[in-house]
Amino acid sequence: MSLRHPLSTLRHYGYLLHYALVRANYQRRLIATTKRVGQTKFRSYELFNRHGKDVLLQALLLNLDDGDVVVDVGANTGTYTLAAAADAPSVEVVAVEPNPNVASQLQANVEANPFDDRVRILTCGLGDADETREFHLSNYDELGSFSSAHASAWEAQVVDTAQVSMRSLDSLVDSDAVPPPDHLKIDVEGYGVNVLRGAESVLRDYRPTVYFERHDARGRYDESAAKNLLREAGYELVPVREGWVCEPAATTTTSHSV
Template sequence: MATDDDAVGPASRVRETIETLEGLAHVGYHRLSRVNYEHRGIARRNRTPAGSFRCYEPLNRHGSDAMLAELDATCGPSAVVYDVGANVGVYALGLVAAAPNRRVVAFEPSPAAADRLRANVALNDLEDRIDARTWGIGDEDGTRPFYRSTNPELSAFDRESARRYGASVADVRSVPVRRIDSVAASGASATSVTSDAADAGDGTRLPPPDAVKIDVEGAAPAVLRGAKETFESHRPTVFVEVHEALGEHVPRETRGVLSDVGYAIDERTGYWRCEPVASDG
């Protein structure tokens, strides 16, 4: 007699097989990307809903990305955007490509991804509008082990996140981590820099954000906890990429932190748009 376990087992194995094949495809893609970046080979046009730019990615990235489209439509022409988990810079580049007065601070802790981010920024001569920072963003200032995955899209501060979809941990490095509250200026008139001077502890501050995009696998709650003062003072619009494969505990914790800082969640497919709740006063 067949049992529920008999029915669920094959379906589960099929899903695991599909995820493994998808993971292997990603690994192959990123190997091709690595060669192209190392040799500064083909620089192709990448078209996104926000804007187009040149980059070293072999394929068009985020060409129909709904979160990027809404983020672009939400930001003003002179907005400051914090791109937390910038990867190779597709969001950052798309957001400034057609908005010459907009500025992005792009945070990317993976050394390999940060090198690619800077290569793409330099390719488009946008160093004056994209401030690339090789930091992780969290709820404590210091350093943390960062797990680089064989699928770079999965590299994270969490070992298990780096091993999803058949990927494995390629290496572990200690990277700097900053709270948004530690690096964001308290005043909107603060000047910014385009170096890692703040990492040296010299008191340099970045301009406060008008919008924050967060795509950090399972680390969103820590990012939000470390931005409490900034969110309460400046009330930026927040976009959070939702990673359902990480389980329910991450979205649940993320909801709790957003509620604590007075934000309401408007759920979209695959991401949340979060806005400050109006004060009764």
């Protein structure tokens, strides 16, 4: 067994302590502090403003209009969901989070704010088929994934597995379980291309703006295929720090693409 570099070991135990403190805060609902994304404010039980400075999130808020529908795939504890709901008074958000433990934290954050009637949480995964799949729970809560390789990234370890319901976005929209989105954010730890394959009709018929967070290729999952899928669907990809802002070609105003 290879030994970790001392800095990696320090980082590993720092993450473990962080997640332990966060879990305790959620379990006891001790302190929900105000977080800010630009001029937008909301409350959450996170200890830090995680993802609050994401360029993808700033792009989402910039593009939001009253009455828009946001589907937040891989919502985690809800930074994108909470910021979108707080940014415009009539925005509707469907937050999709397959990790049951993290979904309960997301629910706590929604309840800490005055817009729970505009946020709906789906505790399932999104992929390319309606089925049940094995979900890998990580000791770094944020890294839980349908890919065991991604759930064990950054010195993390898979601590358990759970059988989780998987849906495709196409089937959810077709059945009226989810309204057609104007904005589709995808951050699913290596499973993003599967989400897109299950949303081909939505991309073709409703043309949402897509905010896609890239992850390193690990195991059987390589999200470089997502770039080709989006281009074939008629999207222009604008690179940002975390991934791509993907706009339907007919409405794209920028000449820069990946």
